[in-house]
Amino acid sequence: MNEKSSTPRERPSKKSGRNPRVPMPEQRPEVRIANFDEVPLGYTPEQARAEAARCLQCKKPSCLEGCPVNVDIPGFIALIVEGKFAEAARKIKEDNCLPAICGRVCPQETQCEAACVLAKKGEPGAVGRLERFAADYEREQGLIELPEKVPPTGKKVAVVGSGPAGLTVAGELILRGHEVTIFEAFHKPGGVLMYGIPEFRLPKRIVEEEVDYLRRLGVKIEFNQAIGTSLTVDELLDEEGFDAVFIGVGAGLPYFMGVPGENLGGVYSASEYLTRSNLMKAFDFPQYDTPIVRGRTVCVIGGGNVAMDSARTARRLGAEKVYIVYRRSRAELPARVEEVHHAEEEGIVFKLLCAPIEYLGDPRGMVRQIRCQAMELGEPDASGRRRPVPKPGAEFTLDTGLVIVAIGSGANPLLTRQTKQLELNRRGYIAADETGRTSRRGVWAGGDIVTGSATVILAMGAGKAAARNIHQYLCEKDGTVR
Amino acid sequence: MSEGSKDQMSTIREKLLLAPNIYEMVIEAPRIAAKARPGQFIVVMADEWGERIPLTIADFDPRQGTLTVVLMVVGTSSLKLSRLEVGESLYALIGPLGHASEVEPVGTVVMVAGGVGTAPAYPIARAFHQSGSRVVTVQGARSKELLFWTDRLASVSDEHVVTTDDGSAGRKGLVTEPLVELLQRDHGTPIGRVYAIGPAVMMKFCAQATRSFGVKTIVSLNPIMIDGTGMCGGCRVEVDGQTRFTCVDGPEFDGHLVDWELLLSRQKIYHEQEACSLKQWTGEPEPAR
Ligand SMILES: Cc1cc2nc3c(=O)[nH]c(=O)nc-3n(C[C@H](O)[C@H](O)[C@H](O)COP(=O)(O)OP(=O)(O)OC[C@H]3O[C@@H](n4cnc5c(N)ncnc54)[C@H](O)[C@@H]3O)c2cc1C
Numbered sequence: 209m210n211e212k213s214s215t216p217r218e219r220p221s222k223k224s225g226r227n228p229r230v231p232m233p234e235q236r237p238e239v240r241i242a243n244f245d246e247v248p249l250g251y252t253p254e255q256a257r258a259e260a261a262r263c264l265q266c267k268k269p270s271c272l273e274g275c276p277v278n279v280d281i282p283g284f285i286a287l288i289v290e291g292k293f294a295e296a297a298r299k300i301k302e303d304n305c306l307p308a309i310c311g312r313v314c315p316q317e318t319q320c321e322a323a324c325v326l327a328k329k330g331e332p333g334a335v336g337r338l339e340r341f342a343a344d345y346e347r348e349q350g351l352i353e354l355p356e357k358v359p360p361t362g363k364k365v366a367v368v369g370s371g372p373a374g375l376t377v378a379g380e381l382i383l384r385g386h387e388v389t390i391f392e393a394f395h396k397p398g399g400v401l402m403y404g405i406p407e408f409r410l411p412k413r414i415v416e417e418e419v420d421y422l423r424r425l426g427v428k429i430e431f432n433q434a435i436g437t438s439l440t441v442d443e444l445l446d447e448e449g450f451d452a453v454f455i456g457v458g459a460g461l462p463y464f465m466g467v468p469g470e471n472l473g474g475v476y477s478a479s480e481y482l483t484r485s486n487l488m489k490a491f492d493f494p495q496y497d498t499p500i501v502r503g504r505t506v507c508v509i510g511g512g513n514v515a516m517d518s519a520r521t522a523r524r525l526g527a528e529k530v531y532i533v534y535r536r537s538r539a540e541l542p543a544r545v546e547e548v549h550h551a552e553e554e555g556i557v558f559k560l561l562c563a564p565i566e567y568l569g570d571p572r573g574m575v576r577q578i579r580c581q582a583m584e585l586g587e588p589d590a591s592g593r594r595r596p597v598p599k600p601g602a603e604f605t606l607d608t609g610l611v612i613v614a615i616g617s618g619a620n621p622l623l624t625r626q627t628k629q630l631e632l633n634r635r636g637y638i639a640a641d642e643t644g645r646t647s648r649r650g651v652w653a654g655g656d657i658v659t660g661s662a663t664v665i666l667a668m669g670a671g672k673a674a675a676r677n678i679h680q681y682l683c684e685k686d687g688t689v690r
Numbered sequence: 691m692s693e694g695s696k697d698q699m700s701t702i703r704e705k706l707l708l709a710p711n712i713y714e715m716v717i718e719a720p721r722i723a724a725k726a727r728p729g730q731f732i733v734v735m736a737d738e739w740g741e742r743i744p745l746t747i748a749d750f751d752p753r754q755g756t757l758t759v760v761l762m763v764v765g766t767s768s769l770k771l772s773r774l775e776v777g778e779s780l781y782a783l784i785g786p787l788g789h790a791s792e793v794e795p796v797g798t799v800v801m802v803a804g805g806v807g808t809a810p811a812y813p814i815a816r817a818f819h820q821s822g823s824r825v826v827t828v829q830g831a832r833s834k835e836l837l838f839w840t841d842r843l844a845s846v847s848d849e850h851v852v853t854t855d856d857g858s859a860g861r862k863g864l865v866t867e868p869l870v871e872l873l874q875r876d877h878g879t880p881i882g883r884v885y886a887i888g889p890a891v892m893m894k895f896c897a898q899a900t901r902s903f904g905v906k907t908i909v910s911l912n913p914i915m916i917d918g919t920g921m922c923g924g925c926r927v928e929v930d931g932q933t934r935f936t937c938v939d940g941p942e943f944d945g946h947l948v949d950w951e952l953l954l955s956r957q958k959i960y961h962e963q964e965a966c967s968l969k970q971w972t973g974e975p976e977p978a979r
């Protein structure tokens with residue numbers, strides 16, 4: 209085992225009971241805050257088999273219903289028990305073309321694992337970790353096999369955006385014999401997987417390898433193509449000869465709060481901060497050319513996963529003190545429990561029940577202080593969470609060298625405003641039914657651009673549903689039924 | 691080369707030294723050339739390690755499938771781009787980004803172009819000229835050797851004034867002096883619009899100069915950008931008290947409403963790091979990779 213790793217250990221859990229899960233080895237906090245390497249190190253084959261053996265192989269597996277893409281969970285776990293690791297990976301891939309990614313970033317505790325029967329008496333089966341193990345094993349051992357090609361249908365599909373939604377659509381349709389081209393605005397594929405989620409949670413090499421697999425299946429990717437500028441959806445359909453278009457452009461418009469001083473230097477949106485660090489590799493400046501502001505003290509505004517990712521990135525970029533500034537209490541933190549736990553282990557301090565009301569700068573226009581308003585919890589709001597209300601007269605300031613605003617994102621109008629007859633909802637997202645069909649014939653949409661910011665697996669689920677419907681449409685179009 | 695798209699090779703077709711540290715480059719980009727309009731820009735990366743930087747489309751030829759940019763070397767990214775030779779390709783090139791200039795017959799338009807601002811001003815001046823407006827250009831530079839495209843600009847202008855800070859060509863002084871005189875003079879048709887494109891400080895003073903004349907003054911802002919598609923908010927500026935993203939809401943704004951101090955300070959956020967980055971490309975040997 210790697211010398212950096214700690215002995216396998218697990219957060220103490222009241223529910224561990226007599227049949228606890230096999231713990232996941234992790235990098236120790238004091239080591240990992242100085243590097244960008246992945247935190248959980250993955251199971252060894254022995255650990256994986258031991259964990260897999262805990263699964264009861266239920267006749268009516270409830271875990272399956274918790275998974276938005278219905279991975280055959282007992283099926284792949286049984287193969288791990290038998291030591292057929294590559295076969296297990298292939299089993300998962302029948303339903304999920306990005307298992308190494310989902311095994312790492314799915315919020316399993318609210319999905320597959322929440323529904324596992326083992327969770328009733330103790331700890332659920334570690335479905336995510338096993339999924340990751342199988343996918344890593346297949347890839348690292350060079351055992352990835354390409355499925356057999358079906359005869360080409362001669363139909364062309366354009367996929368806009370290479371996030372999880374777009375990649376899933378591409379993967380599904382290429383296997384059904386259609387010609388697929390992805391158009392991606394950035395110079396790298398993966399969407400949030402590449403520019404948002406940090407290296408220490410999802411190594412970029414893995415994203416690239418999963419995308420490579422799709423390319424080997426025949427998916428074409430055109431980078432640096434922002435649809436709506438050099439090409440429009442209308443042109444893809446009317447001039448470039450595509451029979452269908454899938455839009456999976458994500459929710460990439462950062463929100464700000466509009467408080468005074470928010471445009472000072474050193475106040476970033478989380479998207480800018482994470483894009484600089486992850487996509488442009490500013491953590492490796494000046495080897496890479498993109499710079500980033502590094503504060504000794506950093507304040508992250510917000511309490512979701514994006515806030516945790518930003519805070520943990522700041523820590524690794526050398527910040528001594530990192531605060532999470534969140535206006536509700538700990539119970540309402542929207543971030544995954546695991547992420548909050550990892551953040552705390554890394555020394556991130558939670559300033560709960562407070563909200564920024566002003567940023568103050570130095571004469572050069574760089575942020576130096578935040579003025580905060582202390583809050584208390586009032587009546588529940590529409591979401592059922594107690595609404596934070598300002599505590600009269602309770603204000604304080606925090607010194608800071610860097611602020612990262614992680615309060616969410618919305619729909620980017622770059623593509624939608626250039627596309628005719630595409631109905632949007634009130635908030636600017638594309639209106640689509642459960643099969644991804646939009647108001648425009650031949651155009652589907654899915655992922656964050658339909659639902660607003662959600663999860664990787666929901667985006668993939670939407671991609672899968674849309675792919676099925678697109679396939680049907682393409683077959684009906686010329687009467688060939690497959 | 692970026693993990694390439696077949697249609698868009700981004701190969702450099704021509705490269706010309708226009709003035710010390712100022713290069714004209716003609717780049718193959720058929721799709722963008724077919725769509726480009728005056729006032730729009732592209733975002734480029736020189737190599738895999740590079741930064742994403744914006745450059746204005748200074749000219750475009752849909753038939754040849756090419757774009758022209760004029761590049762001033764000021765730091766690492768522009769230096770790296772300037773070192774690419776004819777036949778080589780950019781790692782990444784995306785566009786056309788931003789809103790096109792609103793070109794309409796406005797009587798007389800005064801186009802103030804400072805430094806490399808001459809390049810973006812040219813297609814806009816040409817478009818106004820073609821729209822039937824009377825075009826008066828004021829082209830400024832620090833000294834004679836830094837002037838370029840004077841003929842091109844003159845060819846689309848009804849009147850063309852040159853200024854240099856040191857008096858080595860044209861009139862000695864800043865562009866604001868002839869600008870004010872032009873505003874005071876009778877042109878037959880009233881001045882419907884002033885355009886100011888160049889360094890932020892110049893645009894700021896031009897906007898100040900035109901304010902009391904009440905002439906609508908359009909500027910093309912140049913904050914630091916990354917994606918150029920509205921995804922990061924790094925390019926935010928304040929216009930009329932509102933936060934706007936330059937890449938998708940601009941780059942052209944009403945100069946009378948721009949918070950210039952904010953733009954100027956945001957342009958300097960990375961000053962020290964930029965100096966550190968540049969040092970490794972000049973003088974010292976290239977970093978081992
Ligand atoms: C920091 C961060 C951490 C997260 N962590 C998790 C997590 O741990 N687990 C989890 O399940 N979810 C997580 N999420 C949410 C998850 O990443 C998203 O819900 C998911 O990526 C949405 O997928 P998508 O395919 O809809 O869009 P995206 O992943 O946003 O991809 C959209 C792609 O489209 C491209 N694009 C945009 N406009 C255009 C255009 N006009 N033309 C061409 N291309 C365009 C973009 O460049 C991008 O590559 C996180 C999100 C963030 C920001």
Ligand SMILES: Cc1cc2nc3c(=O)[nH]c(=O)nc-3n(C[C@H](O)[C@H](O)[C@H](O)COP(=O)(O)OP(=O)(O)OC[C@H]3O[C@@H](n4cnc5c(N)ncnc54)[C@H](O)[C@@H]3O)c2cc1C
Pocket residue numbers: 731741742743744745746747759760761762763764765766767768769806809810911912913914915916941956957958961964965968
């Ligand atoms: C819409 C727009 C159009 C532009 N058009 C042209 C043009 O046609 N020709 C031209 O020579 N220059 C143009 N610029 C400016 C050009 O982008 C910068 O000079 C270039 O990015 C400097 O990078 P550098 O690494 O060489 O210099 P650095 O040493 O990194 O920076 C020097 C200065 O350039 C600015 N700058 C740095 N990085 C960026 C960035 N990523 N985005 C924007 N500005 C940055 C900053 O103000 C900085 O202080 C334009 C800028 C914008 C926003």
Ligand code: SF4
Pocket residue numbers: 274275276277278279281304310311314316319320321335336339665
């Ligand atoms: S894809 Fe996600 S939700 Fe489904 S089984 Fe895998 S980890 Fe669980």
Ligand code: SF4
Pocket residue numbers: 262263264265266269270271272281282323324325326333335
């Ligand atoms: S519910 Fe739990 S125990 Fe049952 S099959 Fe699924 S993972 Fe195994």
Ligand code: FES
Pocket residue numbers: 914915916917918919920921922923924925926935936937938
């Ligand atoms: S450059 Fe990122 S939003 Fe404008």
